Amino acid sequence: MKVRSIRGFHDILPEDIGRWHHIEELAKNLFELYGYSEIRIPALEFTEVFARGLGTSSDIVEKEMYTFTDRDGSSLTLRPEGTAGVVRAYIENSMYTKTPQSKLYYTGMMFRHERPQKGRYRGFYQIGAELFGADAPESDAELIAMNHNFFGSIGLSGSVTLELSSLGDGECKPAYKSMLTDYFNGHKDRLCEDCQRRLGTNPLRILDCKQKTCIEISKDAPKMLDNLCESCTEHFGRVKDSLDSIGVPYEINPKIVRGLDYYTRTVFEFTTDQLGAQNAVAAGGRYDGLVKELGGPETPAVGFAMGIERIVLLHQQVVPEGFGRRVDIYIAYLGDEARNAAFSLAHELRSAGARVGADYGGKSLKSQMKRADKSGARYTIIIGEDELSRGVVKLRDMEKSSEDEIALDLKSQP
Numbered sequence: 422m423k424v425r426s427i428r429g430f431h432d433i434l435p436e437d438i439g440r441w442h443h444i445e446e447l448a449k450n451l452f453e454l455y456g457y458s459e460i461r462i463p464a465l466e467f468t469e470v471f472a473r474g475l476g477t478s479s480d481i482v483e484k485e486m487y488t489f490t491d492r493d494g495s496s497l498t499l500r501p502e503g504t505a506g507v508v509r510a511y512i513e514n515s516m517y518t519k520t521p522q523s524k525l526y527y528t529g530m531m532f533r534h535e536r537p538q539k540g541r542y543r544g545f546y547q548i549g550a551e552l553f554g555a556d557a558p559e560s561d562a563e564l565i566a567m568n569h570n571f572f573g574s575i576g577l578s579g580s581v582t583l584e585l586s587s588l589g590d591g592e593c594k595p596a597y598k599s600m601l602t603d604y605f606n607g608h609k610d611r612l613c614e615d616c617q618r619r620l621g622t623n624p625l626r627i628l629d630c631k632q633k634t635c636i637e638i639s640k641d642a643p644k645m646l647d648n649l650c651e652s653c654t655e656h657f658g659r660v661k662d663s664l665d666s667i668g669v670p671y672e673i674n675p676k677i678v679r680g681l682d683y684y685t686r687t688v689f690e691f692t693t694d695q696l697g698a699q700n701a702v703a704a705g706g707r708y709d710g711l712v713k714e715l716g717g718p719e720t721p722a723v724g725f726a727m728g729i730e731r732i733v734l735l736h737q738q739v740v741p742e743g744f745g746r747r748v749d750i751y752i753a754y755l756g757d758e759a760r761n762a763a764f765s766l767a768h769e770l771r772s773a774g775a776r777v778g779a780d781y782g783g784k785s786l787k788s789q790m791k792r793a794d795k796s797g798a799r800y801t802i803i804i805g806e807d808e809l810s811r812g813v814v815k816l817r818d819m820e821k822s823s824e825d826e827i828a829l830d831l832k833s834q835p
């Protein structure tokens with residue numbers, strides 16, 4: 422029997438990796454432009470980092486975590502997202518004592534036990550950014566603009582929409598929660614089983630339910646945006662004004678609740694209508710309470726995470742070609758002596774920085790040319806015995822299908 426991978430986990434193959442690198446590099450370069458540095462955090466944490474960080478009533482903690490008991494009896498969890506681990510690292514390394522603000526980004530694999538489908542996996546990659554120590558609404562706007570510019574830089578600004586809302590803070594959120602509880606209590610019998618339970622734990626989560634009747638009932642529910650306190654209204658106003666001032670377009674969507682409990686004030690999502698049901702490609706917001714919740718000092722923070730697989734899927738639709746080239750020059754040869762020359766030339770060209778393909782299996786020229794074609798090489802150098810003795814090689818331009826003879830004295834090579 423052949424071995425196989427775990428359901429919901431997938432390989433990223435060499436033919437696709439060029440696109441991944443392209444996307445990841447653009448993100449990293451852009452984030453560094455804004456002053457962010459990479460942080461690498463473990464894939465495994467004590468379960469409480471996520472349970473306390475994300476909130477026990479969040480979907481992730483309730484039903485999506487890969488949790489197991491370590492040999493010493495402690496409960497460990499494979500990270501389902503990056504923020505809680507970054508916050509843990511921020512606190513553990515006392516980063517707040519080093520600089521007034523910390524700007525961190527991360528990338529890596531996340532693990533969630535959900536139902537696999539297109540754009541939804543159990544093991545998937547995220548790139549995310551977190552800004553600690555800034556409470557000004559302009560900081561929210563700057564972070565959102567950075568995310569917006571990322572989509573612009575990979576040619577996807579026309580494919581995504583920025584949706585924006587505010588969830589209020591410690592002052593107005595609790596009052597809103599009890600308004601919601603009252604409202605949903607009036608419709609309790611028609612709510613799904615999950616939502617009946619959420620009514621007692623976190624009524625906000627009902628607004629995010631995908632069941633038809635729950636969506637219907639939610640339509641007339643009171644909205645957080647109509648119930649913000651004065652300071653949250655002002656904060657949200659300045660976020661919008663800042664985005665307006667630099668021309669970042671957005672739509673207000675008062676129904677964004679976000680899956681995690683830690684969000685306060687600004688929340689946003691970048692969505693697309695080109696990926697079917699999996700419409701969120703990036704999401705984030707402000708989480709002023711989380712650092713304290715995990716044992717650090719009171720620290721305002723704002724961040725986001727993007728799903729790389731979904732961005733790759735979208736990017737494939739919009740920019741289908743141009744990421745397969747792995748080789749610049751292919752070297753084909755005829756005969757034993759030419760093979761030795763090919764071997765040395767490949768070495769020399771690579772030392773000079775060219776990506777060179779060649780194989781020394783003694784195949785026919787025809788089959789070598791096929792391989793050259795498949796490799797995506799722009800040029801093929803063909804070394805024949807006759808050319809070798811004359812100190813020349815053939816240079817074939819694979820795009821133009823034209824051939825030239827060029828002088829290249831390979832006999833002097835060892």
Ligand code: ATP
Pocket residue numbers: 502533535540541542543545546547679680699700701702703704705726727728729730731
């Ligand atoms: P969804 O509503 O699609 O489940 P989410 O709210 O759970 O998304 P977040 O926790 O905000 O997602 O994660 C940020 C981003 O990570 C999402 O916008 C999405 O692009 C990506 N993402 C989340 N879960 C998955 C998954 N299971 N597979 C692939 N990408 C994912």
Ligand code: MG
Pocket residue numbers: 480680
């Ligand atoms: Mg989810």
